[in-house]
Amino acid sequence: MNIENRRYVIIAFIITVGVMYIFRLFYMQVIDDSWSDRAHQISEKRREITPPRAVIFDRNHTKIVANKTYFNLMVIEDKMGPNFDTLAFAELIGWTKQEIHERFAEIIKGEGIYYNRHNNTRISNYQRIRPYPFLKELTKAEMAKIAPYLDAFPGFFEEETSMRFYPYPNAANILGYLSEVNAKEVKEDNFYKPSYNIGRAGIERYYEKELRGLKGVHYVVRSALNNDVKKYEDGIYDTVAQQAPPIELGLDIKLQAYGEKLMKNKKGCIVAIEPKSGEILSMVSAPSFDPNLLVGRKNVSRHYPKLLKNKDKPLYPRPTQAEYPPGSIFKLVQSLVGLQEGVIEPNTSFACNKSLVGCHNHPAPSSIERAVQYSCNPYFYYAVKRIIQQGKENSVFKDAAVGLTLWDKYMRSFGFGEKLQSDLTGLRSGIIPNTKFYDHWYGKHKWAFSTIRSIAIGQGEVKMTPLHMANLAVIMANKGWYYDPHFAKKIGEVPVTSFKKHQTMVEEKYFEPVISGMWSVVNEEAGTAGRARIEGIDICGKTGTVQNPHGEDHSVFIAFAPKENPQIAIAVIVENAGFGGTWAAPIASLMIENYLTKDCKHPEKELRVLKANLLEP
């Protein structure tokens, strides 16, 4: 080849390279979208902003659940620089050098982990340029001690977070608590990301969706150092985070606090309900604890194990999950059913025959009213026998089966043996034994009333939760109906209407004599609950003493007041406190008085209750 022609080779080569580059650029820029996606991934960030959770008010519009600002001490390893003085930093935050090294190792191992939705794996995504919390959940005071000296430690800075705060140290069992979501929850609901909080119990759990609010999304252009540079497209796609509207509960926090005070040094519970609405006014589970103990990771890890190990089980939600035999309060229901079935009349009398079933000494029960007043066991033995053994079948066994089936239907109309509908989680149903139950136990047609007679006085197989007992007080107050017992009154400005009214199978007219009996229980000399008497308030109640094979009997009392137009229905159970009239009755009366009059006319009664320590030594 002629040397002069080499110029064409070189020019051709240069033009070829140019054409190749143009084709490549055309492919990269116009045809292939993957680089564009990559650019979005690199430079833009979808930043989600979670609003503070909704606040919660009680029935008097007192704030009972609020939010408080806390601080995280964040660190970006990349910005720390080579001259990080571990010793000085350790001194500042009051740690040892060793602990600081351990914390860094922990962050690198754990904090960067994220859950990959696509292949169900957890990947450590730790990056030196990203901020991670070094210390979490510092209070304003704690942060104030550190903040002025942070300038000496580049890479460290403070960040605000919001956590729950409970102005009253009460109602922990009602409100519940928050904790970090688990991997399953993250997977199931797009709202959550690791380290988000979710309601774990009580109102926080049941109304999680109503409380968490609407997340805001900000699209930002992000720098290589993970700093925000500007809003993407001037923020036209951004949405604002919206805190959910407050929830108003039927709870009366003052009454709740008073109840917790009365139940100090006792085990048991108080459930108070407004009869006409079904709103729960107070629900004490004793022993109780301060809900602030379970706010934030730090607190939970410090207090939760202690609460869990406490022998008196403060974390056990007694009002909804403890099942007790109802004892004598069950007699109220039996009287009503007997009257409705026509097997007894208001003035029916039975002899107090202690050979059948034990009883205490009291005048002869000449009517239902008296029977209730004296809580006469043999009387109800006869009455319930008449309900169960109506003589509709020739065989006494078959007859008992028919009778019990009918009786079971009545009981369920009172909500017994079933989970009540409520905005509480983890409710227990209690036990109402039916034919199936006894068939299984004794064999089909091998049992009669005499076999199962202890149900007549609320012992034996029958079991109820304190919520059921309070609901019975509601039914008595309303003369035959109840609303699902519940907490939420209003969500924002919208009244909660999802809770239904239930009618029992007993007509209103049959309630009169029984309620008169309940009035006598409290207000007449021979009544079993003289200690519940309050001047000026017509309290109707019924004591119960629950036999406890493991120790001292449980003291039970249900009541409502005033007799006309009742405002409050209440059940009190004090474990291992003996006779119902001794402790449960006065506590119930103090609660009623406090709720109705905001006063206490019998300070000596209050003092007696407050001083009592009924916990096992």
Add this chain to the structure above:
Amino acid sequence: MRKTKSLINNLDWPLFIGFISLIVFGLITIYSVAFNEEHPNIFSFSEKYGKQIMWIGIALFLGVMVFLIDSDIYKKYAFPIYLATLSLLVIVLFMPPINGARAWLGVGSMGIQPAEFAKISTALLLSKYVSSLNMRDLNPTNVLLALLILLVPMVLILLQPDAGTFVVFTAFFFVLYREGLTFDPFLLKFVNLIPKVRFKQTWLGSHFIPILFVFVFLSIITLLFGERNIPLIPGLKLYGSVGIISTLFILGAIGTFFVQRFGLKRAKSKAQLVIILCFILGSGVSLTVEKSFGSLAQHQKDRIELFLGLKEDPNGKDYNRNRAMAAVGSGGLLGKGYKNASVSSVRTNHVPESETDFIFCPFAEEWGFIGSFSLVAVYIFIIVRILIVAERQRSQFNRIYAYSVGMFFFYHFAVNLGMNIGFAPVIGIPLPFFSYGGSSMLSFSIMVFILLKLDSQRRHVLR
């Protein structure tokens, strides 16, 4: 007066306008990339755009100076100039390193890189020496001396180390190839030792340089596309040597078609043979490189992969390339709009050095394919125009110098853009007249103004 008029008449205006347009577009891009809201004025000397304007001013002033000096002195004083820059290259080795390289003379941002100016002085001396040779009768000493002129500055630059400028110096091999400087004197010595063989020239010797380049090019491409799982031909998932061989086959088929359709009858069979030979050789090289790379020890592989930017290391050569490609690729057809670069702006800083070595990123991101197509077109136009200017020179000295300038441009263009689109390893060399930076602006301006001056006086040679 007559002199000025003759200057205006003799100046190569297409080239001059090409340079000016590059400078203007470069400045516009720097203004976008480095924009600081506190100093929005383009003349703010605290900002990079203000400084670039200052450099442009100095460059134009130097250009006027170059025009005032008689062009004869370059040939006359080529050797002293060469020695002077060599001594600067030695001095610079004793300077404190900046970013790991002893490349800067001077203080802070006002420093200069002697390596940039070594390009000019080497070009001048090489032009002077090669133009004095008789190409038809070369002896090994001639070839050795020419290589020595090249290799001394190259070694000094490698000591800094400055891999980018070192690579750019290989542009001179193209120039030597054009001038017909062959390696035949060496080869013939060995070949003619064989009894009864008496070659005047060998094919390998005279085409040694392009063959070497093709070999290196194919090797790099094989390694780049073998490891990165990027299909060479869009749509076909063929990687490594398989991809190269398929591409070569397609190119060969296209070549065959053109030869059969348009080729001269007597040249047809010879051209066909050349195509087949090229295909076999290319495939062989590609396969060999891949196989031998596979048999290397891991640390050797690592070193090569690091150099090619195939390996993700903390300081991130592949990180840079990945970000750069994302920036370029996200530009789309029309771009994101001026000052709207989101990946490659200095404010986000995803692409490092986005106002110097990676300035093509923000340009391509903001102006899209339309912009990048135009820029490639302008560079190719300028390079080809320089070669046309070179070919019209009557003096061989002028021609060799012009070729050197053209090939420098080509190298800077091809490597700089190539690393933005995954066609070249990440080597830090600036885009001429476009990137921010004083050294590059000044050295390229002097280089180009000398060329324009030589060109304007090309007719004087006969007088």
